[in-house]
Amino acid sequence: MTGASSGIGAATVRRFTEAGWHTVAVARREERLTALAAETGAHPIVCDVTDEAQVAAMAREVAETGGASGLVNNAGGALGTDSVEHASNEDWRQMFEVNVIGLRNVTAALLPVLRQAVRGSNTADACASILNLTSTAGLDVYAGGGGYNAAKFAAHAVTGVLRLELAGEPIRVMEVAPGLVHTEEFTLNRLRGDAEAAKRPYADIVPLTAADVAAVMVAAFEQPPHVNQDLIVLRPIAQSSVFHTHRGPLTPRE
Numbered sequence: 001m002t003g004a005s006s007g008i009g010a011a012t013v014r015r016f017t018e019a020g021w022h023t024v025a026v027a028r029r030e031e032r033l034t035a036l037a038a039e040t041g042a043h044p045i046v047c048d049v050t051d052e053a054q055v056a057a058m059a060r061e062v063a064e065t066g067g068a069s070g071l072v073n074n075a076g077g078a079l080g081t082d083s084v085e086h087a088s089n090e091d092w093r094q095m096f097e098v099n100v101i102g103l104r105n106v107t108a109a110l111l112p113v114l115r116q117a118v119r120g121s122n123t124a125d126a127c128a129s130i131l132n133l134t135s136t137a138g139l140d141v142y143a144g145g146g147g148y149n150a151a152k153f154a155a156h157a158v159t160g161v162l163r164l165e166l167a168g169e170p171i172r173v174m175e176v177a178p179g180l181v182h183t184e185e186f187t188l189n190r191l192r193g194d195a196e197a198a199k200r201p202y203a204d205i206v207p208l209t210a211a212d213v214a215a216v217m218v219a220a221f222e223q224p225p226h227v228n229q230d231l232i233v234l235r236p237i238a239q240s241s242v243f244h245t246h247r248g249p250l251t252p253r254e
């Protein structure tokens with residue numbers, strides 16, 4: 001599980017643990033991983049997914065400590081809401097690095113480990129699972145979404161390519177694309193620490209929680225091994241598209 005130190009990633013480690021899975025928790029902030037490991041029993045590995053040497057070391061550690069039959073590429077995030085005209089290339093590079101290159105680095109490094117898990121399984125129909133956490137921002141564009149849209153569209157495309165390239169192997173490739181999820185840090189990071197502005201997207205609606213997304217991801221992993229849930233889109237009921245968010249109570253029409 002990458003991006004395990006906060007938000008959706010941490011909630012998913014908790015959910016996997018509750019369901020009886022042994023989980024490896026990967027992120028850059030060691031103290032957060034240590035706390036999560038103490039709480040859940042997950043194996044913490046400090047790793048920047050954009051750094052190939054660190055990713056290779058992480059994959060070696062996973063292989064040497066019991067291997068893995070599943071991978072969730074969740075590390076990611078957004079920086080800024082600037083127009084294409086006024087955006088910072090450095091923000092765009094950082095978004096592409098973590099949401100796309102990081103996903104590729106980790107996938108490439110762990111594929112041999114996933115294959116080894118299937119080969120070593122006693123179950124004839126065993127399969128390995130890769131799940132990429134993208135976003136509805138990878139399916140629809142919106143003004144101010146530029147760099148994040150581009151990165152998540154790319155992650156969505158890479159997921160489809162990977163599914164084609166792994167055809168014939170017992171490895172399913174799944175994608176979960178959430179709409180608005182209220183996590184502690186995502187919007188705060190995107191808006192560079194402006195706490196007041198970061199509250200606005202969640203005002204007067206009931207957004208998804210990290211636990212809601214975690215439940216969907218674990219359920220996808222627990223499907224029978226011949227079932228591949230290609231793409232699961234989930235949004236708050238008040239958000240009927242990236243462009244339509246109903247604020248205020250939901251009431252049945254007369």
Ligand SMILES: NC(=O)c1ccc[n+]([C@@H]2O[C@H](COP(=O)([O-])OP(=O)(O)OC[C@H]3O[C@@H](n4cnc5c(N)ncnc54)[C@H](OP(=O)(O)O)[C@@H]3O)[C@@H](O)[C@H]2O)c1
Pocket residue numbers: 002003004005006007008009026027028029032047048049050074075076077078098102133134135136177178179180181182183184185186187189210
């Ligand atoms: N919140 C939403 O509304 C929403 C909606 C749709 C999709 N998503 C996507 O869901 C994923 C999780 O989002 P979230 O809301 O849970 O945000 P978050 O709390 O900010 O989580 C992002 C996670 O990614 C990790 N990360 C960032 N850069 C990394 C790097 N270079 N190497 C390793 N780990 C890195 C962070 O940990 P460290 O800083 O410790 O490394 C953190 O654990 C992201 O891919 C995001 O784009 C979020």
